[in-house]
Amino acid sequence: MRHWSIATLAAALALGGHGAMAGNSGTAPAAAPASTPAQEALADQLSQAGVKYYGSWRCPACHYQGRLFGQSAMERLPYVECAKPNALPQQAQACRAAEIEAFPTWIHPSGERRIGVQSLNELQRWIQQP
Known part of the structure; x- marks a missing residue:
């Protein structure tokens, strides 16, 4: 069963409703x-x-998170794709090992997690904490 955070649900609904959450919207993300x-x-x-x-190519909230960064920054992110086990088996295994239950999930080396869409300011503050 997939667990959705409130931020993820809100982003999914804003990006196309229930069909987008299930990956059945029929439209490509912008x-x-x-x-x-x-x-x-x-x-x-x-x-x-x-x-x-950690994210999924079919996750509306992940697409929204990527749009917050923009195209070239998105390509520089330390991204792990969780939903392509045949194409990216090592990444899918990393997701299982990290026990990812919701997308997007950010994990700091300290083990602290942030689940759901994060603002750029929140991420900046998070990595600057002592």
């Missing part, structure tokens, strides 16, 4: 806008901090 230098820098900082971002 392309992410161009990234700013600040968005790219944050993606690099998250990667350097050892944070992992």
